[in-house]
Amino acid sequence: MFGRKPRQSDLRRRFDSEAMVHADALFGAALRLTKSRRDAEDLLQDTLLKAFQHFDRYEPGTNCKAWLFRILTNTFINRYRKSQRERVFLLDDPDTKPLAERAVARELTDFDGPVGTDEESIARLFGDEIGAALQRVPVDFRVAVLLTDVYDFSYKEVAEMLEVPIGTVMSRLYRGRRLLRAQLAEYAVERGAVREIGADYNDQIAEDRAKTIDLAAYRAARA
Amino acid sequence: MTTATLECSSFVELVDLYVDGALDPSDAAEIEAHASVCPHCDGALARRLDTRGQLQALAGASACDAALLARLGGALDKQTRRRAVEDVPRYAAAAAVALLFVGVGGVGGAAMRWAAAGVSSVANAETAAMMTASIQDPLVDELVRWHLRQIPVEVTGPDSETVGEWFEGKVDFPVAPPDFDRSAHLLGGRLGHVEDADAAMLVYDAGGAKLSVIVFDPAGRQLPTAHTPDGREVPFFVARRSGYSIAVHQRGGIAYAFASELPDDRLEALVESALRHGLPGAAVPAH
Numbered sequence: 001m002f003g004r005k006p007r008q009s010d011l012r013r014r015f016d017s018e019a020m021v022h023a024d025a026l027f028g029a030a031l032r033l034t035k036s037r038r039d040a041e042d043l044l045q046d047t048l049l050k051a052f053q054h055f056d057r058y059e060p061g062t063n064c065k066a067w068l069f070r071i072l073t074n075t076f077i078n079r080y081r082k083s084q085r086e087r088v089f090l091l092d093d094p095d096t097k098p099l100a101e102r103a104v105a106r107e108l109t110d111f112d113g114p115v116g117t118d119e120e121s122i123a124r125l126f127g128d129e130i131g132a133a134l135q136r137v138p139v140d141f142r143v144a145v146l147l148t149d150v151y152d153f154s155y156k157e158v159a160e161m162l163e164v165p166i167g168t169v170m171s172r173l174y175r176g177r178r179l180l181r182a183q184l185a186e187y188a189v190e191r192g193a194v195r196e197i198g199a200d201y202n203d204q205i206a207e208d209r210a211k212t213i214d215l216a217a218y219r220a221a222r223a
Numbered sequence: 224m225t226t227a228t229l230e231c232s233s234f235v236e237l238v239d240l241y242v243d244g245a246l247d248p249s250d251a252a253e254i255e256a257h258a259s260v261c262p263h264c265d266g267a268l269a270r271r272l273d274t275r276g277q278l279q280a281l282a283g284a285s286a287c288d289a290a291l292l293a294r295l296g297g298a299l300d301k302q303t304r305r306r307a308v309e310d311v312p313r314y315a316a317a318a319a320v321a322l323l324f325v326g327v328g329g330v331g332g333a334a335m336r337w338a339a340a341g342v343s344s345v346a347n348a349e350t351a352a353m354m355t356a357s358i359q360d361p362l363v364d365e366l367v368r369w370h371l372r373q374i375p376v377e378v379t380g381p382d383s384e385t386v387g388e389w390f391e392g393k394v395d396f397p398v399a400p401p402d403f404d405r406s407a408h409l410l411g412g413r414l415g416h417v418e419d420a421d422a423a424m425l426v427y428d429a430g431g432a433k434l435s436v437i438v439f440d441p442a443g444r445q446l447p448t449a450h451t452p453d454g455r456e457v458p459f460f461v462a463r464r465s466g467y468s469i470a471v472h473q474r475g476g477i478a479y480a481f482a483s484e485l486p487d488d489r490l491e492a493l494v495e496s497a498l499r500h501g502l503p504g505a506a507v508p509a510h
């Protein structure tokens with residue numbers, strides 16, 4: 001622990017070659033997590049600054065991409081939760097809440113708002129139906145789908161990033177995927193590719209109603 | 224040969240694990256065998272594979288443009304420099320800082336008072352990167368108190384025009400919430416006062432830290448401007464009180480106090496950004 005501290009310029013060079021190569025992937029994820037380009041840019045910058053701040057503790061040769069995504073998702077989730085809390089303070093029983101809590105209240109942030117946003121409509125307009133559908137999936141499920149299906153992290157890696165059990169990752173993932181497919185089926189109906197909510201969608205609903213799968217228990221039973 | 228013994232309900236349970244490659248080979252073979260004889264389940268598998276493929280295509284769909292990369296590089300450069308400075312061994316218990324004041328419109332009594340009150344007499348031009356002074360003026364205490372008060376805003380952001388208009392008729396000077404180039408977002412504002420004069424209190428979120436901007440009429444009080452030790456004139460000065468930094472800028476009869484627990488250099492960058500965008504009553508300084 002009393003080893004010589006690496007020089008900042010050396011750290012920076014290493015950071016550029018090991019971490020900055022993932023900037024595009026991180027930005028893509030930030031765009032899918034937040035609801036505006038501005039927030040995505042801010043999230044990316046905060047993530048990279050945090051990563052650089054702790055880069056002397058990052059072990060070379062370990063999975064840098066997973067480490068960066070962990071910082072990105074945690075930064076996003078913390079901010080998202082904070083915005084949720086703040087909104088609750090503002091609306092919830094102002095007379096009994098301590099002043100200190102209400103003072104930090106704000107009305108709405110870009111994280112809030114109903115599902116089905118301008119960003120989503122714009123995405124669909126440019127043929128990005130999958131991206132638009134993903135925007136409609138609630139945050140916890142969206143994070144699981146994003147990390148697993150888009151960025152190809154394993155259940156275990158995602159579980160470590162989110163600090164939840166593997167079973168939780170799997171159930172969020174499957175729930176997120178179901179919501180996503182249902183949304184895509186709805187788009188298909190809207191654009192007339194499917195004449196009515198037909199077989200695909202009904203299957204989807206049937207699947208949703210199928211008995212709840214406890215994957216953790218399932219896996220334990222198989223082990 | 225594998226026989227299709229799987230029920231459709233079991234298929235639904237296993238198909239996601241199959242798509243993820245998480246099934247052992249014998250279970251995977253059962254899934255495939257079932258799909259080959261059951262068009263309904265085959266369709267369900269195809270939908271999953273299709274969705275998965277579309278999602279994977281998203282991974283390469285976004286890239287940082289040149290402007291964003293420049294912004295990120297700049298932010299990292301700044302942090303690299305700051306940390307390099309922090310790594311320099313400290314020879315003195317107190318950092319050597321220097322601040323020289325000149326009055327705005329002639330050296331008035333107030334300016335003299337500010338200057339005489341608490342400017343560090345130690346000047347080390349080599350290490351003094353920021354202009355900081357421990358100014359013993361009650362105004363600084365009052366500004367910090369306002370920053371620390373946790374009271375609800377009366378008008379909410381982030382639209383600075385809406386917030387600015389709300390102050391019309393409530394204070395006798397124009398209020399245009401400063402623009403910090405995305406480094407800080409306007410949360411809202413409320414009325415306040417500084418030494419019995421009405422003031423506009425604006426609250427920003429600067430990367431998670433609270434930033435207060437207190438706009439007030441200094442009412443004849445001559446606030447100082449500052450020079451760095453190398454003689455560069457800066458249009459504001461920074462004072463510190465109980466862990467908080469206050470930057471004050473005055474131009475055209477309106478004073479702007481920026482208060483935050485942010486490090487001095489970040490506060491300084493925010494103030495410079497606000498000045499670059501121009502403030503009512505403030506000439507835009509040449510950069």
